[in-house]
Amino acid sequence: MTTLTTRRAIAALLFVAALVLPASGALAVCNQTAASTADTALWNTHGCWQAFFLWSYKAYDQRSSDWNNRGWNDACNVNLEFPKHWNAAYLVTYGLQDQNCCSWHGTADYRALGEAAGSDFHTSLYHTCSDDNCCFGSFDPHLIGPDEISTHCPLYNATATNGNPGSRAGDFMHEGWRGWLHKYNWNNGSYGGHRCGTPGNCTAKDACDYFYFHGVGAYAFGALYQTDGTANRFHSPNQVQVEFLCDVADYSNSWVPASVRQSAKSDADARAAARFINGPGYKCGDPRPW
Amino acid sequence: MSRGSRVALRSLLTVLFFTSFTFARSAEATEKKPQPPETTTPAGSRPSTIIKELAGRKPPELTGTGDAAKKSVSGFIDWAASSTRDQADIVREAVAGAGRNQDIMAAFCHEAFEAQPVDHSRALVVLSLIGEARSKHGEECLAKFMALPFPEKGTVVDGEILEQTALATLQAKAIDGLAYLKRDTADKIVFEAIAKHPSRIVRAEGIAAYLYNHEYSDRAKEALKPYVRKDELIFLDRVVKREGEQKESFNRRLEAYLKLHPELRPPAPEKAQPEPGKPPAF
Numbered sequence: 001m002t003t004l005t006t007r008r009a010i011a012a013l014l015f016v017a018a019l020v021l022p023a024s025g026a027l028a029v030c031n032q033t034a035a036s037t038a039d040t041a042l043w044n045t046h047g048c049w050q051a052f053f054l055w056s057y058k059a060y061d062q063r064s065s066d067w068n069n070r071g072w073n074d075a076c077n078v079n080l081e082f083p084k085h086w087n088a089a090y091l092v093t094y095g096l097q098d099q100n101c102c103s104w105h106g107t108a109d110y111r112a113l114g115e116a117a118g119s120d121f122h123t124s125l126y127h128t129c130s131d132d133n134c135c136f137g138s139f140d141p142h143l144i145g146p147d148e149i150s151t152h153c154p155l156y157n158a159t160a161t162n163g164n165p166g167s168r169a170g171d172f173m174h175e176g177w178r179g180w181l182h183k184y185n186w187n188n189g190s191y192g193g194h195r196c197g198t199p200g201n202c203t204a205k206d207a208c209d210y211f212y213f214h215g216v217g218a219y220a221f222g223a224l225y226q227t228d229g230t231a232n233r234f235h236s237p238n239q240v241q242v243e244f245l246c247d248v249a250d251y252s253n254s255w256v257p258a259s260v261r262q263s264a265k266s267d268a269d270a271r272a273a274a275r276f277i278n279g280p281g282y283k284c285g286d287p288r289p290w
Numbered sequence: 291m292s293r294g295s296r297v298a299l300r301s302l303l304t305v306l307f308f309t310s311f312t313f314a315r316s317a318e319a320t321e322k323k324p325q326p327p328e329t330t331t332p333a334g335s336r337p338s339t340i341i342k343e344l345a346g347r348k349p350p351e352l353t354g355t356g357d358a359a360k361k362s363v364s365g366f367i368d369w370a371a372s373s374t375r376d377q378a379d380i381v382r383e384a385v386a387g388a389g390r391n392q393d394i395m396a397a398f399c400h401e402a403f404e405a406q407p408v409d410h411s412r413a414l415v416v417l418s419l420i421g422e423a424r425s426k427h428g429e430e431c432l433a434k435f436m437a438l439p440f441p442e443k444g445t446v447v448d449g450e451i452l453e454q455t456a457l458a459t460l461q462a463k464a465i466d467g468l469a470y471l472k473r474d475t476a477d478k479i480v481f482e483a484i485a486k487h488p489s490r491i492v493r494a495e496g497i498a499a500y501l502y503n504h505e506y507s508d509r510a511k512e513a514l515k516p517y518v519r520k521d522e523l524i525f526l527d528r529v530v531k532r533e534g535e536q537k538e539s540f541n542r543r544l545e546a547y548l549k550l551h552p553e554l555r556p557p558a559p560e561k562a563q564p565e566p567g568k569p570p571a572f
Contacts, residue, residue, distance in 0.1 A: 038411035041372040045344060046337040050329065057327050064325045076331035094337070101536050135448045154447050161456045164411045187562040194449075201524070203490050207449030210556035215544055216537035231556045250533055255341040258381070259371035262418060263411045266459045273494040274450070278554045280494060283530045287499040289421030289467045290382055 029069055030131060030153035035078040038164035041257035043087055048076035056089045061116035061126035061146065070129055081129045081156050088168035089114070091260065097251045098221055104243035106221025113176030113224070113240070114169065116146065120225040122179030125149050129156075136162055137171040139178035139193070147182070149175040166248045166264030174241040180225060181237070188236060200277035209236035211276040238275045242268050246284030258290075345374055349381070352388035363397035371415045382422055389425030398423070399431035406438075406460060413460050421467020429476050432464045436479055440488050454489060461487070462495035469499035485517040493518075497525045524551065 035043070046052065053075050056062075062082070064072050071080025078084065092114055098106040109121075118124035124146040130138070136155055140148040154160045155168045162168070178193050180186075188209065189195040195208040202208035212234040219226065227234050235243075245268035249261050265285055272281035334340075350365035370381050388394045398420050405413035417435065420428045438461070444453030465483055468476040477500070484496040497514060504510035511526050518526060529547045531540055548554060 034409070036411045037371045037405075037409050037415065044372060045341055047334045047340055048329065048331055049337055050331075050333050053327055062327075064327070067327070072325075072327045074329060075327040076329040082327060102534070102540075133445060133447060152447075154452060158409050158411075159407065159456075160452060161410050161459055181562075185562045187560045201521075204449035211554075212556055213544060213548060213554070215541035216531075217541070227559075229559070231558050234559050246531065250531070252375075254375040255345065256375070257372045258374075258378075259411045259415050261375070262414050262463075266414055266463065269462065269495065270455060270459050270491045273491050278556050280525060280528055283494075283498055283528060285531065285533050287466045287469070287495065287502045289418045289463070289470050290378065290385070 030081055030129070030156040031158070032070075032079050032081070034158040035084065036158040036163050036259075036263075038166070038257070038259040038263045039078060039084055039087055039158070041259045042091060042165050043078045043083075045255055045257065046090060048078075048083075049090070050075075052090055052093075053083075053086045056086045056093070059115045059117075060085070060089060061124070062128075063126065066126075066128040084156050084165070084168065085127065085129070085151065088165040088172065091165045091248070091252075091256070092169045092172065095252045095256050095260075096247055097253055099251050100217065100221075102216060103221075103247050103251045104216065105219060105224045105247065108222035109219075109224035110169075110173060110244055110247075112222075113180070114172030118146075122176060122183050123147060125176075125179055127151070135192070136167075137175045139175040139182070141182050147179055149179070151175075161270075162267060164260065164263040164267075166245060166260050167267045169248075170241045170245045170264070170267060173244045174237045177235065177237040177240040184227075193237065195277060201279040202277045203274045207238075208275060208277050209238040210278055211239050211272075211281040212236065213282075238271055239281060242271050242281050242284075245271070246282065250285045344372065345376070349373075349377075349384055352384055352391070352394050355391075355393040359391070359393035360397045360400070363394055363401060367398075367401060367412065367416055367419065370419060371412065381419070385419050385423040389423035389428060392427055395420070395423065395425060395427035395431065398428070399434070402431065402435060406457075410456055410460070414463055417460060417463040417467065421463070421470055424471055428467065429471055429473065432467045432476075433479055435464045436461055436468070436483065455491070458487075458489035458491040461489075461492050465492060465496045466499045469496070469503045472503055481514075481517045484514065485519070490522070493522060494525050494528075497522075498528070498530065501526070502530070524554075527551065 067082045071077055071082035074080060075083055078087065092110050096107050097103065112119050112121045116125050116127070126146050126148055128148055128150045130150040130152045132152055133154065136152055138150045140150065142148060149172065151168060151171055155162050155171055157163045181188050181193065191206040194206060196206055198205050199208055212231055245264045248256070249265035249268060252261060268284050272279065272283060347369065349369050350362055352362055352366050354362050366384070373381055398416060402413055402416040402420060405416055420431055438457060440457060441451065441453040444451040465480055469480050480496050480500055484493050487493050497518060500514060501510050514526060527547060527550060529544050
């Protein structure tokens with residue numbers, strides 16, 4: 001009987017532990033000591049808008065278990081990842097002008113790509129954060145339940161080139177577009193969804209795409225998901241990212257701070273020069289210093 | 291308790307334990323109604339109100355010498371980093387006026403080198419301001435920035451070395467300022483970067499900035515040809531989406547560019563796996 005009682009006690013203990021322990025308790029976290037000038041400048045335009053993050057965590061399907069040591073309970077601390085994530089979401093939701101004359105694509109496209117809801121752009125997904133420095137972001141299809149977009153530390157560290165709201169949101173587009181490729185069964189390359197090596201004019205090893213050139217106005221706002229199955233009407237992840245970053249740089253609303261626009265332009269130009277096999281992609285805006 | 295009862299109870303407990311464990315984990319993994327994020331910060335005004343206030347803020351004056359100059363420059367950078375698109379001309383006029391003040395330009399230069407390793411977006415803003423000042427003091431600073439050693443190793447992320455990209459994007463901004471000067475001494479640095487800089491990002495920006503500052507003329511293209519690498523001549527013809535340009539104009543130029551360079555046409559996209567029931571491609 002004593003043995004049985006002991007076994008019962010162990011089983012009960014394990015049962016309680018299974019209920020209490022979080023599913024993913026990441027211990028390491030990104031650099032949480034600072035926010036970049038661009039993050040701070042954008043943040044100051046809303047001063048921590050609580051109604052927004054109470055909406056956006058649902059729109060991006062973020063869960064406390066994934067973000068609990070990254071600012072979930074300190075959502076107005078711009079040094080932490082969760083606040084930086086929703087700062088980028090705020091830029092996507094309100095930041096663009098949607099100019100028929102000139103923008104590549106519209107807010108309807110960019111929101112649908114980044115947000116969680118299943119649509120013509122991708123099946124449903126949720127957002128997590130990762131300490132893995134392999135990459136800026138990742139897209140992981142799941143057999144059961146929604147797919148996963150993860151944004152990694154180089155998008156959150158102030159010292160990194162991409163640690164700014166435009167680049168972070170640009171990665172929502174990049175990974176969201178990988179969701180599009182997955183939904184419609186397109187093969188964009190065997191190395192994590194990109195081409196291997198440094199083919200053609202691409203210098204970013206194992207992160208190369210084709211650029212499918214199109215004119216301004218070729219896609220109505222909200223129709224970015226469309227393709228005719230040929231190179232005439234198609235996009236790659238890096239291309240969608242460059243077009244979004246150019247729209248932030250050149251056709252964002254006037255109140256979007258200069259540091260956000262400049263960082264977006266810098267990222268777009270660097271990607272356009274280095275990441276396309278048949279590159280360079282478009283260069284956005286005039287290269288005047290200010 | 292009989293032996294049979296004990297075995298049955300043990301089995302029941304085991305099944306209950308594993309079932310509970312599995313449910314607990316999967317409930318966490320597919321959390322349907324997560325606990326909402328929270329803060330102890332009191333709610334403030336709506337962005338529409340805040341933005342109006344920010345847009346009305348006057349820029350700090352760029353004056354003084356010594357410590358006063360440093361203080362005024364630091365405040366000006368903070369303001370400029372947050373400035374709106376409609377305030378661009380105010381920024382341009384302010385820095386152009388300050389270009390002859392050696393102490394002010396020295397303070398800008400100090401800020402650029404201070405920000406470079408710690409805050410990339412601030413460094414970008416400062417280099418833009420130095421370039422826009424179009425001054426001899428600014429030229430010296432940008433030349434010094436271009437001379438920063440380019441890292442050979444670092445953290446590899448998504449096919450790039452982060453430290454290289456960080457410096458390359460900042461040096462690309464410095465190149466914009468040097469080309470904007472339209473001085474022989476500054477152009478010499480631009481040409482050198484186009485020919486020899488280890489990063490394509492900087493070489494590409496050098497070409498774009500020189501062409502922009504010479505109205506994309508054929509003469510400017512000819513002047514660049516001796517410096518451009520053979521495998522990068524495409525950058526001389528590259529289509530730039532100019533600010534404020536209407537779609538009809540851009541689309542015409544894009545069409546001409548693709549006609550001139552049919553090699554840029556990508557291959558047809560491929561399906562990941564053959565669609566069920568469809569014969570393989572011939």
